[in-house]
Amino acid sequence: MKQLITLRINDIDEEIYVEPWWTLSYVLREELNLTGTKEGCLAGHCGACTVLIDGKPVMSCLYLAMRAPGKEILTIEGLKGDDGSLHPLQEAFIEHFAVQCGYCTPGLIMTAKAMLDENPNPTEEEVREGLNGNVCRCTGYTKIVEAILAAAEKQKI
Amino acid sequence: MRFEYLQPLTLQETAALLAEYDGEAKIIAGGTDLINLIRTKAIRPRYVVDIGRIPGLDQVKYDNDGALSIGALATLRSLETSKGIKQRHPVIAQAAAQLGSVAIRNVGTIGGNLCHASPAADTVPSLIALGSTVKIHGPAGDRRVSLEEFFTAPGQTVLQRGEILTEVCVPPMPSDSKGVYLKHASRGAADLAIVGVAVVATVDGGCCRGLKIALGAVAPTPIRARDAEKVLDGKAINDALIEQAAQAAADESRPITDVRASADYRREMVKVFTQRAVRDAIAKKNEGCNETSALF
Numbered sequence: 001m002k003q004l005i006t007l008r009i010n011d012i013d014e015e016i017y018v019e020p021w022w023t024l025s026y027v028l029r030e031e032l033n034l035t036g037t038k039e040g041c042l043a044g045h046c047g048a049c050t051v052l053i054d055g056k057p058v059m060s061c062l063y064l065a066m067r068a069p070g071k072e073i074l075t076i077e078g079l080k081g082d083d084g085s086l087h088p089l090q091e092a093f094i095e096h097f098a099v100q101c102g103y104c105t106p107g108l109i110m111t112a113k114a115m116l117d118e119n120p121n122p123t124e125e126e127v128r129e130g131l132n133g134n135v136c137r138c139t140g141y142t143k144i145v146e147a148i149l150a151a152a153e154k155q156k157i
Numbered sequence: 158m159r160f161e162y163l164q165p166l167t168l169q170e171t172a173a174l175l176a177e178y179d180g181e182a183k184i185i186a187g188g189t190d191l192i193n194l195i196r197t198k199a200i201r202p203r204y205v206v207d208i209g210r211i212p213g214l215d216q217v218k219y220d221n222d223g224a225l226s227i228g229a230l231a232t233l234r235s236l237e238t239s240k241g242i243k244q245r246h247p248v249i250a251q252a253a254a255q256l257g258s259v260a261i262r263n264v265g266t267i268g269g270n271l272c273h274a275s276p277a278a279d280t281v282p283s284l285i286a287l288g289s290t291v292k293i294h295g296p297a298g299d300r301r302v303s304l305e306e307f308f309t310a311p312g313q314t315v316l317q318r319g320e321i322l323t324e325v326c327v328p329p330m331p332s333d334s335k336g337v338y339l340k341h342a343s344r345g346a347a348d349l350a351i352v353g354v355a356v357v358a359t360v361d362g363g364c365c366r367g368l369k370i371a372l373g374a375v376a377p378t379p380i381r382a383r384d385a386e387k388v389l390d391g392k393a394i395n396d397a398l399i400e401q402a403a404q405a406a407a408d409e410s411r412p413i414t415d416v417r418a419s420a421d422y423r424r425e426m427v428k429v430f431t432q433r434a435v436r437d438a439i440a441k442k443n444e445g446c447n448e449t450s451a452l453f
Binding site: 019020021023042043044045047050053056057058059061062063064066067111114115130132133134 | 161260344
């Protein structure tokens with residue numbers, strides 16, 4: 001039986017009816033039309049579904065929506081500024097051609113954001129290790145790592 | 158994937174629910190294994206019991222003697238980053254860091270890793286090598302089981318119906334003892350181990366003491382490599398002996414061929430990684446060996 005819950009997503013409180021077995025990725029995409037978060041493997045291996053919960057990256061395809069009330073959820077749609085300006089990571093991904101098909105991109109950016117929030121000055125090694133949970137089939141990761149390091153530089157100023 | 162979702166507030170409530178829904182209820186902790194099992198229809202519980210609301214199950218605590226108590230709901234990320242663990246049982250942090258990805262570790266729990274009981278579970282070999290026990294809460298009361306005896310078959314543990322794993326207890330690690338966990342996997346952390354080797358040892362004047370070797374992913378459960386230990390323990394260390402011990406470990410393993418690797422390859426890798434792990438444990442003066450061995 002569906003239950004009414006409130007989810008706080010991108011600073012907005014959303015009241016929705018959910019079935020107990022719905023995952024957060026399903027709710028974001030199908031109930032809230034926030035389709036920036038992708039479903040790739042539905043097994044927690046590819047990272048396309050990565051969102052931030054209380055600032056930490058989580059595989060939303062493995063996270064029951066019923067667990068999410070009371071948490072701060074940030075999706076890719078929530079990254080841009082109130083004035084519509086892109087987040088430095090989004091800008092860096094564009095500038096450095098770190099996007100090809102774009103399917104892995106939202107998950108990657110969310111992981112990168114959490115990474116830089118925790119460690120504003122990562123080495124290339126740390127960036128590569130931190131991206132362990134995000135698979136990209138197009139780019140070979142070189143430009144992605146460049147973009148993240150560039151965004152880290154930009155954010156230091 | 159259809160079920161009812163329950164959120165008990167106490168262990169007693171949980172035990173009562175498990176008893177009432179005898180066999181049709183599954184506990185969810187982090188959910189990173191369970192949701193997969195349900196989605197692939199490997200299991201079809203009618204009730205999913207979320208124990209995340211029960212207070213006090215996620216603590217990581219040291220007592221005055223240096224014994225470590227890890228609550229079943231402690232996330233793998235908390236083990237990876239815990240200052241106390243990095244200082245006093247660093248091999249536990251090293252092993253946790255090699256499981257899955259940051260996103261998985263933020264949500265996945267030690268209790269879940271143990272109770273899912275994959276033979277390849279990354280946290281287990283080092284916990285076995287450290288002599289850990291687990292606390293189980295059940296309808297008949299609480300009991301303790303040595304972690305080595307906790308696993309009975311792939312995906313199976315000694316947990317009876319209605320029982321809940323609540324705590325992992327790790328004895329103090331002597332300050333001159335060193336631990337290493339090496340995981341051999343295609344994609345580093347994110348893939349399941351092809352072979353996992355944990356070594357805990359004290360090196361004293363060129364001699365190995367208190368040596369424990371535990372292997373993951375090469376038998377129906379994680380196992381101690383006792384024959385390998387006998388070769389080296391209490392003896393003066395030399396290359397020939399290390400190789401002999403590694404061969405003994407390979408002989409003790411009972412790997413299968415699966416999608417990740419063949420049995421022959423696994424057996425060979427047990428030999429390779431046991432040697433590396435023993436050498437690492439012997440060579441380490443201070444902690445921080447954060448090594449996975451990716452194939453590429």
